[in-house]
Amino acid sequence: MEPEAPDLCAPTRISGSTRLFAVLGDPVGQVRAPSLLNPLLARLGHDAVLIPAHVEPDGFAAVFHGLTRLKNLDGLLVTIPHKATALELADEVSPAAAAAGAVNALRREPDGRWRGENFDGIGFVRGLVAVGHLPEGKRIVVMGAGGAGSAIGAALLAAGAARLTLCDPDTARLHGLLARLEEHWPGRAAGEVTPALGDADIVVNATPLGMRADDPRPFPLHALSPRCVVADVIMKPRETALLKAAAALGHPVLHGAHMLDHQLDLYRAFFRLDEAPAGRTATPRTGEGPAR
Known part of the structure; x- marks a missing residue:
């Protein structure tokens, strides 16, 4: 039925x-x-x-x-x-x-x-693992050091990536992320504005490029090794131009939907959604700034 x-x-x-x-x-x-x-x-x-x-x-x-x-x-x-x-x-x-x-x-x-x-990071890693691409011991390039790229980079290192290369034209943002990652996983992450892609096992697009039909590709596919996994964090469209082109060349691909689904x-x-539904009251925040 x-x-x-x-x-x-x-x-x-x-x-x-x-x-x-x-x-x-x-x-x-x-x-x-x-x-x-x-x-x-x-x-x-x-x-x-x-x-x-x-x-x-x-x-x-x-x-x-x-x-x-x-x-x-x-x-x-x-x-x-x-x-x-x-x-x-x-x-x-x-x-x-x-x-x-x-x-x-x-x-x-x-x-x-x-x-x-x-x-974002653990969701991405779970999606990657669910389709059989284990990050442990892999050489991985993440394009974009914004919110998604930062979380994904940290989660990939926590999952055992051997080497992580982060790429972003915003050098201040890139260096700030590298400094944070170095505190937790010393010597395993590097930053480049233009990465060497030829020996990468997995390349991740964590930039907004691909959300619009006229966006340029975030990196050249011809530079990748034949079995390099190409992943995208963009969820709409599901089949980004990058993923379509990568699949046509025979690369394994990972769609952005996996990151949210997981x-x-x-x-x-x-959000404690398994607790019994009940009306709750709470005092609005009154603090002037963050206290972490």
Whole structure:
């Protein structure tokens, strides 16, 4: 029997007691979190909804402070390009987020403080492993040292990558990331503006290039060895121009959807969604700055 198609015209059940979550990004049309988390919230019996919010960089801090004063807001997800700023605005962050220098999820604690975490890296690694590409002992290049690239780089080193090369034209951002990684995994990460790709086992596009049809490729495929894995963190379109071209040349590829799909259980635990649904009250944050 064919599965029943969802009723797209069914009314959304939102009431005065509905709890709120939001995902903040610029752009935000590509985000898949609402389509994954809203069904999960419904299945678990939570009167809660996750909404997308398009926030430009110069307004992010104001929007963050405004949203976190909503007493029925329980959590935030953060996507491009706000992850580094979100870390600075959080009241406390996990060691993984601190190493990456970026946050992609924040939850309200019972005392009203906001705790930041980063699941991009572990989600990416789990997706990589799930399709049979183990990072342990591999030579890996990550293009982009922003929020996603930072988290992925840290997670790959934690998973045993033999050598990690990070590439970003923003040298200040690149050197800052390398300094953080050196504290945890000395001697295993290097930075280059233009990387040597010929001996890489895995190359990851962690830049926004590929979200638009007219974007240039983030790196030349002709420079790769034949069996090099090509991974992309972009989720929409699923088949980026980079992945299409890499697959046509015979390279194994990893789609961006894997990174989010393997974060769903992490979000479930982080936001304590397995606890019995109940109305909660919390004191809005009042602190002037981060205390990590």
